[in-house]
Amino acid sequence: MQQKTKPRSNQVRSETTQATLIAAARRVFVEKSYAAAATPDIVVAAGVTRGALYHHFADKRALFAAVVEAEAAAVAATIEAATPAGLPPLQALVQGGEAFLDAMAVPGRTRLLLLDGPAILGRAAMDAVDERHGGRTLHEGLTAAMEAGVIRRLPVAAVTTLLSAAFDRAALAIEVGGDADEYYEALAALIHGLVLK
């Protein structure tokens, strides 16, 4: 038995409450989708009250944004861990791509980052999230490959966006039972198609 309420500093109190809320919200958002996830459900899952939720987050949407941000950070961390620096540009692209697909296989991630995220927060906000986290990988990889003269010189931003979209859709397709190998092959073909002959 521990003491009833061991005194905690306000900082850790806030941090743990927010973390618990974000974790619980993630579960409910994933299980029921953003629209169907009710704040009463979330706070019960977190073991707090709605008062705590609205004290720490402006509204349900802000809580969702925090969940998305954390999820994107987790994806980025996974990718970085899987792609050592110093690889040849082209291989870094393909390998990073596979790491991305692996990371997106974690249950709920496609729903959070690829379906509800864009709809609730907007494509622009999601782009900003990507930019803060993993998106850089692809962008820098393509830029490096172009400057190294490995692939065609093209508008980098546009190509990044389009390839990113292709990876996203591949993650979605694989999740619903699509043959992962076929998507790997198709993605590799798209990337290698950019290689200067």
Added chain:
Amino acid sequence: MQQKTKPRSNQVRSETTQATLIAAARRVFVEKSYAAAATPDIVVAAGVTRGALYHHFADKRALFAAVVEAEAAAVAATIEAATPAGLPPLQALVQGGEAFLDAMAVPGRTRLLLLDGPAILGRAAMDAVDERHGGRTLHEGLTAAMEAGVIRRLPVAAVTTLLSAAFDRAALAIEVGGDADEYYEALAALIHGLVLK
């Protein structure tokens, strides 16, 4: 002045009511997004009551599905009108793609078909919509190009999905101010990258 209520057959009554509702719903869904669009708003815009809405549609989501279906059909019609049959496979792909981007420039289409649609109806349902309408174009185009030996032999379904995703993202990017020419160039590069050397 016309008579107060000229008798209409039940069929036309239903059809016109549904059409008015779908048109009004489209406006409200586009203006406020699916989540923020309230059925009271929609029925006021349509000049009917919520009773009529729930008589013709199971729920708000079903009404949204009808809007999406109509929108996808409109996009498909535009594309077909712009891409005469009998073009060489590769040119048909590029030209059809540009027609797609033009069609998606109609205000609200990206929100309906690329943001709210996937989130509310699910990616699978949107794929089914695509399949019933415009999606075939791309799929058949790629298949034809492959069988003609113009492009690499790859899993057609996967490549179709990925290119479709790229076109979708391009439409979104252009809508928020992205340079259309850059995306055209990048898309063309992706397609031409599949060409057998």
Added chain:
DNA sequence: GCGATAAACATACAGACTGTATGCATGAAT
């Protein structure tokens, strides 16, 4: 350590929305 202030919560409330149930009116069927 002690009072004052502010932060972290909990509870209560107002407004709005969704879906259903019920009632009425108009076209269809015989």
Added chain:
DNA sequence: ATTCATGCATACAGTCTGTATGTTTATCGC
């Protein structure tokens, strides 16, 4: 012409979101 079914309007129950208010717990000056 009467009966029935369809199209639609109104009323209602339950739920949710965001806010306002109250209470407890930590922080800060002394």
